[in-house]
Amino acid sequence: MPIKLVTTAAELRSESARLLGAKRGSSQGLIPTMGALHSGHAALARTAVAQNDVVVATIFVNPLQFGDAVDLDRYPRTLEADMALLDAEGVDLVFAPSVDEMYPGGQPLVRVTSGSLGEKWEGASRPGHFDGALTVVAKLLHLGLPGGVAFDGSTPAYRAYFGQKDAQQLALVKRMVADLNFPVEVVPVPTVRSEDGLALSSRNRFLSDVERDAALVLSRALRLLEARANAHEPLDVESAVELVRSQPLVELDYFDVVDPLTLEPLAENCRETPFRGEGLAIIAAKVGPVRLIDNAPLDS
Ligand code: AMP
Numbered sequence: 001m002p003i004k005l006v007t008t009a010a011e012l013r014s015e016s017a018r019l020l021g022a023k024r025g026s027s028q029g030l031i032p033t034m035g036a037l038h039s040g041h042a043a044l045a046r047t048a049v050a051q052n053d054v055v056v057a058t059i060f061v062n063p064l065q066f067g068d069a070v071d072l073d074r075y076p077r078t079l080e081a082d083m084a085l086l087d088a089e090g091v092d093l094v095f096a097p098s099v100d101e102m103y104p105g106g107q108p109l110v111r112v113t114s115g116s117l118g119e120k121w122e123g124a125s126r127p128g129h130f131d132g133a134l135t136v137v138a139k140l141l142h143l144g145l146p147g148g149v150a151f152d153g154s155t156p157a158y159r160a161y162f163g164q165k166d167a168q169q170l171a172l173v174k175r176m177v178a179d180l181n182f183p184v185e186v187v188p189v190p191t192v193r194s195e196d197g198l199a200l201s202s203r204n205r206f207l208s209d210v211e212r213d214a215a216l217v218l219s220r221a222l223r224l225l226e227a228r229a230n231a232h233e234p235l236d237v238e239s240a241v242e243l244v245r246s247q248p249l250v251e252l253d254y255f256d257v258v259d260p261l262t263l264e265p266l267a268e269n270c271r272e273t274p275f276r277g278e279g280l281a282i283i284a285a286k287v288g289p290v291r292l293i294d295n296a297p298l299d300s
Contacts, residue, residue: 003087005094009143012095016054016147019092025053026150027157030184032140035059035096036076036202037085040192044161045089047189052159057086058140059096064107064132076202095143102139111135112180114172120263121254121282122168122293133169134176141177141184158184165191165199167280167295171263191295193219199294211288214249218283222296225257225281229298232274237281244285251286257298258282275300 001022006012016028029048033041041057048055059082066072079096086094111131114123118130146156162170174186192200197219198212207215221240228235237257244252257266260280279298284291 001092003083003091003094005083005096007095007097008101009097012056012093012143013145013147015093016056016144018147019054020146020148020150020156023053024151025156026152026154027052027054027159028144028146029055029187030141030144030158030160031055031057031091032137032144032160032162033057033059033082034061034075034202035082036078036205037082038192038200038202040163040165040200042085042089043192044163044189045086045091047187048159048161049090051187052157054093054146054156055091056093056095056144057091058144059094060102060136060140062102062132062136063099064103064111064135065129066132067126067128074206076205102136108135112138112176117168117172117175117263120168122284125253125284125291130169130172134172137173138176138180138182141182145183159187160184161187161189163191164188164295164297165201166293167260167282168263171261174261197223199292201292203290203292206290207288211249211290214247215285215287215292217244217247217250218285218292218294221255222281222283222294226296226298229275229279229300232276232300234273235275235279235298244283249287253284253286253291255283255285256281260297 006015029052031044031048061075112134114130114134123130146158150156162173170188177186221244224240225235241255257279266279280295281298282295284293
């Protein structure tokens with residue numbers, strides 16, 4: 001069946017019910033995106049298609065999570081190419097609502113607050129970003145609920161797919177789903193990178209060749225920490241920070257090793273203690289016009 005595009009909540013629900021019926025399906029996967037899709041998003045789609053009978057992708061550039069109007073205006077919009085990529089991965093349905101459809105009364109009065117977890121790291125540089133992101137994810141998780149019962153009369157399984165690339169967003173979505181009892185299973189998907197290590201991002205297209213080369217220091221520094229963690233050596237984050245700072249085109253914002261759930265810095269980041277256990281190395285930097293984030297799960 002070719003992929004179908006819907007733009008209203010009512011159509012999304014009825015198409016979901018129709019697809020579950022037509023496929024005698026018992027599960028639905030949801031992939032929230034802002035479009036301008038690349039191989040990272042394709043990996044989310046592939047995982048969702050492998051695990052569910054019906055798969056819905058959403059494409060919505062959410063004004064609530066942009067602090068900067070210029071960033072919102074210049075965010076790439078490539079619906080036709082996005083549809084082709086999702087179709088090739090076997091996604092059934094795309095929900096691409098207008099801003100009016102998502103926020104009919106203008107900006108919502110009641111929102112999800114991301115609390116202290118949303119105020120650190122990315123949240124410190126982008127105040128309000130995670131409240132806006134969680135508010136739209138909450139709405140999309142509700143709108144994307146399976147539209148009917150499974151062929152055997154049971155409630156269909158419902159899963160939502162998020163990239164590990166956006167580690168803080170993933171941690172927050174997991175907390176929201178647990179804290180507020182959303183009836184959905186959150187499925188994390190590993191970060192997809194280009195061959196030279198750069199984490200794929202819709203914003204990479206704004207990097208010049210020289211800036212893109214410079215940006216490779218982020219993944220190189222993460223790999224350094226990964227290698228030390230795997231070898232049970234001290235992480236010595238300071239020396240990895242120095243490596244990033246040696247690249248003049250990269251303006252480092254933060255680089256640390258944190259607990260993957262609470263995002264609190266770990267004590268074992270120092271030069272002396274060998275790394276044991278689990279951590280998440282997180283990094284953010286400005287390169288030319290683009291703010292880049294990346295991370296690496298550490299497991300020793
Ligand atoms: P976006 O539309 O780029 O904000 O992201 C939509 C979803 O795709 C989010 O769950 C992201 O974490 C995920 N995503 C973005 N880039 C990548 C990547 N390079 N690898 C894996 N997932 C990604």
